[in-house]
Amino acid sequence: MKHSARTSVSSHDQSEFLRGPRESSTDDIEIHLGNNVDSKRFPYEITKDTSSSTQSNLIVEGTQSRQDINSFDHETDDENENDRIVIKPVNDEDDTSVIITFNQGISAFIITLTFVASISGFMFGYDTGYISSALVSIGTDLDNKVLSYGDKEIITAATSLGALITSTMAGTAADIFGRRPCLMFSNVMFVIGAILQITAHKFWQMAVGRLIMGFGVGIGSLISPLFISEIAPKMIRGRLTVINSLWLTGGQLIAYGCGAGLNHVNNGWRILVGLSLIPTVLQFSFFLFLPDTPRYYVMKGRYDDAKSVLHRSYKGASDDIIERKVEELRELNHSIEGKNIPQRFWNTVKELHRVPSNFRALIIACGLQAIQQFTGWNSLMYFSGTIFETVGFSNSSAVSIIVSGTNFIFTLVAFFAIDKIGRRYILLIGLPGMTGSLTVCAIAFHFIGIRFEGNDAVVSHSGFTAWGIVIIVFIIVFAAFYALGIGTVPWQQSELFPQNVRGVGTSYATATNWAGSLVIASTFLTMLQNITPTGTFAFFAGLSFVSTIFCYFCYPELSGLELEEVQTILKDGFNIKASQTLAKKRKQQVSRVTKLKNEPTQEIIEA
Numbered sequence: 203m204k205h206s207a208r209t210s211v212s213s214h215d216q217s218e219f220l221r222g223p224r225e226s227s228t229d230d231i232e233i234h235l236g237n238n239v240d241s242k243r244f245p246y247e248i249t250k251d252t253s254s255s256t257q258s259n260l261i262v263e264g265t266q267s268r269q270d271i272n273s274f275d276h277e278t279d280d281e282n283e284n285d286r287i288v289i290k291p292v293n294d295e296d297d298t299s300v301i302i303t304f305n306q307g308i309s310a311f312i313i314t315l316t317f318v319a320s321i322s323g324f325m326f327g328y329d330t331g332y333i334s335s336a337l338v339s340i341g342t343d344l345d346n347k348v349l350s351y352g353d354k355e356i357i358t359a360a361t362s363l364g365a366l367i368t369s370t371m372a373g374t375a376a377d378i379f380g381r382r383p384c385l386m387f388s389n390v391m392f393v394i395g396a397i398l399q400i401t402a403h404k405f406w407q408m409a410v411g412r413l414i415m416g417f418g419v420g421i422g423s424l425i426s427p428l429f430i431s432e433i434a435p436k437m438i439r440g441r442l443t444v445i446n447s448l449w450l451t452g453g454q455l456i457a458y459g460c461g462a463g464l465n466h467v468n469n470g471w472r473i474l475v476g477l478s479l480i481p482t483v484l485q486f487s488f489f490l491f492l493p494d495t496p497r498y499y500v501m502k503g504r505y506d507d508a509k510s511v512l513h514r515s516y517k518g519a520s521d522d523i524i525e526r527k528v529e530e531l532r533e534l535n536h537s538i539e540g541k542n543i544p545q546r547f548w549n550t551v552k553e554l555h556r557v558p559s560n561f562r563a564l565i566i567a568c569g570l571q572a573i574q575q576f577t578g579w580n581s582l583m584y585f586s587g588t589i590f591e592t593v594g595f596s597n598s599s600a601v602s603i604i605v606s607g608t609n610f611i612f613t614l615v616a617f618f619a620i621d622k623i624g625r626r627y628i629l630l631i632g633l634p635g636m637t638g639s640l641t642v643c644a645i646a647f648h649f650i651g652i653r654f655e656g657n658d659a660v661v662s663h664s665g666f667t668a669w670g671i672v673i674i675v676f677i678i679v680f681a682a683f684y685a686l687g688i689g690t691v692p693w694q695q696s697e698l699f700p701q702n703v704r705g706v707g708t709s710y711a712t713a714t715n716w717a718g719s720l721v722i723a724s725t726f727l728t729m730l731q732n733i734t735p736t737g738t739f740a741f742f743a744g745l746s747f748v749s750t751i752f753c754y755f756c757y758p759e760l761s762g763l764e765l766e767e768v769q770t771i772l773k774d775g776f777n778i779k780a781s782q783t784l785a786k787k788r789k790q791q792v793s794r795v796t797k798l799k800n801e802p803t804q805e806i807i808e809a
């Protein structure tokens with residue numbers, strides 16, 4: 203790699219700076235991989251070192267000294283099995299990220315971009331959240347008749363269906379047109395959808411309005427976390443992406459709150475829909491003045507635009523360092539060949555399935571999204587009112603607010619934990635907690651003795667009972683464990699994929715989410731009727747248990763890792779232990795340099 207004289211920051215210089223004087227004079231970094239190394243795609247020069255007998259499948263970062271590497275080997279001797287490979291850092295975007303991330307406070311510009319992008323999260327939450335109270339207050343406002351149960355299902359499901367449709371295309375569209383134009387397009391969908399609903403006097407107009415609103419939700423749900431992960435400094439990438447989830451769960455909470463407040467207001471549901479116009483118009487207006495992500499600009503060869511965004515993001519970073527960052531992003535941007543868009547899309551799909559690390563990323567991303575939906579949370583979001591009424595609570599909307607409030611508060615806990623404690627840990631705390639609380643609910647439902655006749659619940663012990671309280675308490679506990687882990691972590695999906703397949707990979711995962719949400723929303727009441735509430739909750743408990751096993755074996759720790767390192771981790775397996783060791787090293791490395799945080803980048807480079 204060529205460096206200009208002033209910014210010549212080899213991995214050496216950085217490690218020296220980060221750790222103090224080095225012990226070894228070699229420029230090589232050792233990386234231990236399995237046998238399936240695809241050197242064409244790997245951004246390092248790789249050579250096999252047959253002289254060593256020490257073997258490990260651990261991946262060692264570019265800023266380690268030889269001494270660190272040796273101790274690293276030592277720590278993990280029990281996992282040894284594969285070839286030792288010596289790699290030289292040909293291009294490593296992390297080099298620059300390390301400097302920029304460690305030594306710059308987060309800029310107001312990155313915060314602004316994150317908050318504006320995550321308004322899409324709010325729209326997602328608000329638009330999926332307001333419908334349950336709107337359906338109650340609609341009364342006979344559509345077609346002058348009371349909505350049938352089927353009509354209500356169509357109105358609810360239309361948004362999930364719309365989101366499912368657009369989420370399959372949004373990733374590709376984001377690569378072709380840009381992340382920002384796609385988010386602005388979603389704003390247009392939100393506005394059209396909302397206006398159709400506000401002015402609806404016919405059932406079909408309401409349903410079409412919900413469907414079009416869903417188009418916006420699908421685009422926003424995919425692109426907002428993608429946008430944030432592309433502008434975020436790596437050590438807080440998890441947190442910044444959780445801001446989107448905070449807006450999401452906050453949106454659901456506000457929707458429930460406003461819904462409860464407007465329940466008895468004449469045409470209150472129209473006001474409820476109308477309120478959704480405010481954030482979407484705000485997001486559109488902000489984006490008129492804000493740029494796209496540097497990675498997108500690099501994909502399109504717009505290097506000057508990329509530099510300008512990086513300059514605004516990392517105040518005080520020199521021209522040289524920005525130049526080098528763009529250079530590295532360029533080198534990492536292995537665009538996929540193809541004469542036209544359909545051909546490139548097809549080649550991307552092939553790449554996603556054929557390259558082992560991509561395919562593993564796909565299994566994890568889609569697996570987590572499926573778990574998030576099929577463990578039943580949204581059935582509580584949509585039908586919690588009904589459930590609480592059947593167990594004797596007359597003020598069901600108040601309890602629903604408590605449940606979605608818990609979801610919001612524990613998303614906040616996830617915000618603090620996701621980078622510090624790590625994604626894997628919070629998942630492995632959350633899922634068993636969900637299994638336990640769902641099991642308790644299943645048992646409690648058995649003692650309450652609910653059965654369904656048509657769509658009406660018949661309770662043997664009517665009124666407010668001890669088992670009723672148990673159910674409410676454990677649904678709240680379930681909400682807490684859900685939000686802490688599986689409610690939040692799947693939306694980190696963008697970090698699993700490399701740049702060239704990120705759009706399509708996240709499309710698959712987001713579509714899995716919406717397909718799951720659609721299936722659960724449309725089958726939950728049928729499940730309650732056919733296999734009883736005890737059976738339904740036991741089923742979700744079983745799925746949560748199986749999901750815990752899946753995450754234990756397949757979800758590596760990705761906190762603090764560079765996007766490229768994630769690929770390396772997934773290259774020859776799920777490499778759970780290797781990922782944990784690397785994440786730990788990263789954390790130690792950060793804790794060593796925190797006192798330098800506010801020093802200007804340039805001084806550090808020259809140190």
Ligand SMILES: O[C@H]1[C@H](O)[C@@H](O)[C@H](O)[C@@H](O)[C@H]1O
Pocket residue numbers: 330447450451454574580583609689690693715719
């Ligand atoms: O992450 C979110 C969040 O957990 C919401 O509460 C839920 O309704 C969504 O389906 C999910 O994607």
